[in-house]
Amino acid sequence: MAEMKRAYVRPLDLKQGRVDLTHGSGGRSMVQLISELFAKHLGNEYLGQGNDGAVLPAPTIHGCPGRIVMSTDCHVVSPLFFPGGDIGCLSVHGTVNDVAVMGATPLYLAAGFILEEGFPLSDLARIVESMARAAREAGVPVVTGDTKVVERGKGDGVFITTTGVGVLPDGLELGGSRARPGDAVIISGSLGDHGVAIMSKRENLSFDAPIESDTAALNGLIAAMLAIGADLRCLRDPTRGGLAATLNEIAGQSGVGMMLHEKAIPVKPVVAAACEFLGLDPLYVANEGKLIAICASADAERVLAVMRAHPLGREAALIGEVIADDHHFVQLTTAFGGRRIVDWLAGDQLPRIC
């Protein structure tokens, strides 16, 4: 067959172009915005690591060279309250997880609030109480913060940005560029719960689905996984863009391909059904309390065992393996018996018409 044509990516149109919703949906447009604008101007060796959190050198403590991990996450979820959670606990979990997947112990959080004029204080109180509960449960206090109020119509109720700091044990190296052919790809539980829970409550689309967001802090599960000394290469939480975006990112960073097995990927029947009638693919739907682990295949069973012993990893499953592939494709053997790519998401997932 003909050789693969080189994909030409049209650069961002910085003169005429405008931000559209695809720039925030976890697909290739977002990656392009980050690389051509943010990384271009702000780039440095730490930002260039390209992981969920940056690993930074810290001053020597008691004679030992320390490393800290820092990560930040903006939360703009709509609706603010959804089955299984709200923007408050979500903003804690999201950032704690981004620090924890780097292998670090999350220590402190900072929180920035952008509030819209007219927002009910009772709702704000619920959100902050939920945040406090989540921070307590995760064992990571909010130690500093900021509040701004914008005029009515200039914000969507509440936006919360949280920043987390943690310390990284000596000798531990996890990252998206460390996957090697032969490694095992593991997921901690069922996919798509958060995204479907949110969608079930969207204003124009409410449907009754007995489904709750999986939002949860993963630092406990990760600590248990690290404790067994398995050869872990990379941990990541598949939030926006879902499993597909996260695995494509890792495949690109590590210069490898992946082969997944559809039958092995856990999706709750209710999520599968909701995706079916909304025209969505659960592999692209957001999760907020799930973990992808890539580890040496020899250690896969041990890692699975320790995950399954933890409440947040009970349904952990081996879903595929890392393969050598110069094109960095994430592929899937379908339950039907065929094969296909699991590509990046192009823009938002939009329902098909027919």
Add this chain to the structure above:
Amino acid sequence: MKYIDEFRDGELAKNLAASIGATVETGRNYSFMEFCGGHTHAISRYGLSDLLPPTVRMVHGPGCPVCVLPIGRVDMAIDLALNHGVILCTYGDTLRVPASDGLSLMKAKARGGDIRMVYSTIDALQIARDNPAREVVFFAIGFETTTPPTAVAILQAEAEGLSNFSVLCCHVLTPSAISNILESPEVRQWGTVPLDGFIGPAHVSTVIGSRPYEFFAEEYRKPVVIAGFEPLDVMQAILMLVRQVNEGRAEVENEFSRAVSRDGNLKAQDRVAEVFELRREFEWRGLSVVPYSALKIRRKYAAFDAERRFDLEYRSVPDHKACDCGAILRGVKKPQDCKLFGTVCTPENPIGSCMVSSEGACAAHYSYGRYKDMH
């Protein structure tokens, strides 16, 4: 999932694949066109072609609603949103169809157009009720599947006296598109597109029934098997087509009998006939101007016709010169034959409409199957 998993069963697929393998005659090639984008999507998403013998080739047809929407029609919708200040409601996929001046509805939205994705015409009506001071236009696209809901919305708006609601009607007709393909020189005279039969539409046929295809089977001697959108439906339909070809039959068979009858949904047909009439001609992307191939709103319901209400005029806009969508929609070319495929034209930056929807031949191949081009 009940009623879904049964139609995606890998074991049954293996059995069907074996039957197809055993039924194809050696030395004979089979080319079948799946008319619908829904079938195209199923074939790509489930990796169905991996299960077929190499002598069975599936040709992608034009039955993808957003793929056949010409630039000029999207321009009209964008004009309504940006220059007439309306709330424009549309189905999801339509948002990304490339239009003139590098715009799409998605980009027009970023420029301030009030464009809203809806899941049904009921949502559009509700938006009209909730915004009595605003004009609300529903951008109605699609084949016979989406036409009845549009008709019902117009009837409902009339019954309620909802005077701020109108419809930009771009509904097209499946049989006209099939005739156009069968009459095309590539099929009829030159034989450059071998076509041994059709997989007939699933959802469209629930509305129009199986009767309209009888003409094609008789007149053009092409077997048609109407099939559901699940992968086992498609496999079963392919087996039925292979059998017809082997036996020299050209009949309409109905694999999707759980949903399609010979007469279709008469109630839906009534509503459509009440509200719509044939357009003398309509431009399709890829098939160019096709006579009597689309619907317009009857004069009786003119108040709900956005074209009349806003005095819109259709201007035809040529596709990108190097874009092969036209040939791809007629089955003359494969996506990977197009110079732009996967280079300039990708799902993020679609040049042609076939790269927009995952029902489009190009997007389906790009997103699910392009690894095959590499080995």
